[in-house]
Amino acid sequence: MAVTADRITREFSPNSPSTPNHREMVIDSTRKAEYWLAKQLDKAGITLNGSNPWDPQIHNRQVFHRVLSEGSIGIGESYMDGWWDCEQVDELMTRAMTAQLDETLTGRWTFIKHWLAARLMNRQSIKRAFQVGEQHYDAGNDLYTAMLDPTMAYSCGYWQEANSLHEAQLAKLNLVCQKLQLKQDDSVLEIGCGWGSFAELAATRYGAKITGLTISKEQKRLADERCNHLPVDILLQDYRHHDGLYDKLVSIGMFEHVGQKNYDTYMRSAHRLMKDEGIFVLHTIGKDKSDLGTDPWIDKYIFRNGAIPSLRQISAACEPYFVVEDVHNFGQDYDRTLMAWHDNFERAWPMLSTAYDNRFYRMWSYYLKCCAGSFRSRSLQLYQVVLRKRLTPMDRYKSPR
Structure with missing residues (x-):
């Protein structure tokens, strides 16, 4: 009743x-x-x-x-x-x-605990950075291979003219390359390279030279296999430990793991790693409100130490280091992407059930559908932000005009 x-x-x-x-x-x-x-x-x-x-x-x-x-x-x-x-x-x-x-x-007290943890602790410190890789991204390449499309892109697809998940992911990757104004022999640093979807396409179609950073051993293993014949170097490394100088920077679905206490460090690192007049495309989930912490269930079971930024928080973090040239929001496409992943997961479950139990099935299904609902309600957004390196006054004085 x-x-x-x-x-x-x-x-x-x-x-x-x-x-x-x-x-x-x-x-x-x-x-x-x-x-x-x-x-x-x-x-x-x-x-x-x-x-x-x-x-x-x-x-x-x-x-x-x-x-x-x-x-x-x-x-x-x-x-x-x-x-x-x-x-x-x-x-x-x-x-x-x-x-x-x-x-x-x-849950009032649960929320307060997470709010205080975000305010008082650096939950995304270098020491803790690899936790999400061990918990979530190392869950099993069999799971992700079954759920994702052949590109292995684990981020929002671009469905404007796409009729399938694979078409949507290819469209997203090409959109990023176009916004980067990618050309032959460009050196590109990808902060959070996943299983190598962007690196493989950018090297194959555009002739770029890619260095990808990941905090997941499983991601590195598969990305190395997929890109072993290309000018791609995949490193198991936190972005704060990386050195180099690149024409372009890209980050697709990684900024959600940075955390408010590290936004300045992240942007300063990106600025340090980019050549003058370089372009940085930042692709990230965003919240409709500026606050601290994340959903407690998502934090416990899916994305440990995650933090979804608002557009205001992204803008404030960028301002000292970059000029914001473009902001593109296609959050509604994530609803469709997540439901496509769920359909793939459901179809693959008879095979996956030999390695995962029913509680995992219910957890994973709940995760995908809850996130789809969050984007459908517009509580979550998907931003692609195009950034240009901001030069210091002295650098501007020295630069030829």
């Missing part, structure tokens, strides 16, 4: 036949938690055990306690444990985030 706040209120009203008077009414804590959650979900047109595909179906009523006490971690972990299901988790999240329920359901 569908559970709504109105129905719960009627059941426990003073006039209810089962409750002679209000003082004698006893509402157990589970029912209180259920009432609270139903009331919140009503604001987004979501009904517990309702008939719509975005309505959650409850299998274990202890989920209400878990959501109330643990916020987003409780929501995600209870889904992983099979305590609730939903036909369209992506649409559930879209509606919840459009109604800003994420601010209510995150």
